[in-house]
Amino acid sequence: MAMSMEQYLVEFDLDQNITILMPQRCCVAEALAFKQTFLKACQASPSAASIILDFSQTQFIDSSGIGALANSIKESRKKKISLLIKQASQQIMATLEMTGLLKYLHFEKQIKNLEKKAVHTDFPITHPSVASKFKRFIDIVGSVVGLGITALMLIPIAVMIKLDNPGPILFSQVRRGWMGKPFKLRKFRSMVTNAETLKHKVKNEANGAIFKNANDFRITKFGSFLRRSSLDEFPQFWNVLRGDMSLVGTRPPTFEEVDKYEIPQWQRLDVKPGITGEWQVNGRSRIKNFNDIIAMDLKYQRNWSHYYDLKLILKTVKVIFSKNSGAL
Secondary structure (H helix, E strand, O other): OEEEEOOEEEEEOOOOEEEEEOOOEEOHHHHHHHHHHHHHHHHHOOOOOEEEEEOOOOOEEOHHHHHHHHHHHHHHHHHOOEEEEEOOOHHHHHHHHHHOOHHHOEEOHHHHHHHOOOOOOOOOOOOHHHHOHHHHHHHHHHHHHHHHHHHHHHHHHHHHHHHHOOOOOEEEEEEEOHHHOEEEEEEEOOEOOOHHHHHHHOOOOOEOOOOOOOOOOOEOHHHHHHHHHOHHHHHHHHHHHHOOOEEEOEOOOEHHHHOOOOHHHHHHHHOOEEEEOHHHHOOHHHOOEHHHHHHHHHHHHHHOOHHHHHHHHHHHHHHHOOOOOOOO
16 A cells, blocks of 8 residues: 655555655755654554665755654664665665664665675765865865874873873764764863763753853863863864864764754754864854754855855964863
């Protein structure tokens, strides 16, 4: 039996399987419709054994589409329903593998051998900045210069971190990058070594999917200086050189933050995260409403150009040397 739900064609068979035909393009509007369709399909057939996502017509998917799929994976695991992929292109498969979603999905039996291994292919161009070779060139040059400066400062910073609070020099954390791709971000450690275990004792003064506290007791004395001067961010030039980040982009979110995203908020991941960006030059730590961050991220995407990136870099330098600069 086939029926239309929102923009999607949904089929129910006698074996209690549900098939959802995915659209040609899966962007924010289609992703929102997919989320509603998926929930309605689950409600219409609560005893369904599996849900098959038919990607045979899908040619493009962006961060919003990835967000909708991540949401459907959580729902299917909650309801103990198998989530299967059918006839996905190499580009879709490679994107699912890159973002880490592929390990939560199964394959329809008859095409299991054909599609089990995602091969490398060109990924979707979700934003012009992602495909810009000149932006990548600037990132490489800037990261090499930044790593050179980092090397010069490494020993004195390392000594001060150790003297202030014994423990690792670097803080490492897995963040979500472009399209939600996981990557390991490194900073000079500005908090006590057991900061993560103490997080529940710190009141969140921000609204939405971010965590901020102006007087976080976990920040060390030298760590406070590192944050005010933005020196704690310098190891991220390695992430830029690797291609996980850009010099200019959006703020790289944690897994915990992304888990709280609504579908439209995933749009901020259509560009690579950056060491600096709109949030850096327009308030930094004073911005405590996540919707404001989203608005700035989308503004960056609308206004992006090589000149705009350069302007934000120059503004960042000015902010760092101002008295009112603060940590992310």
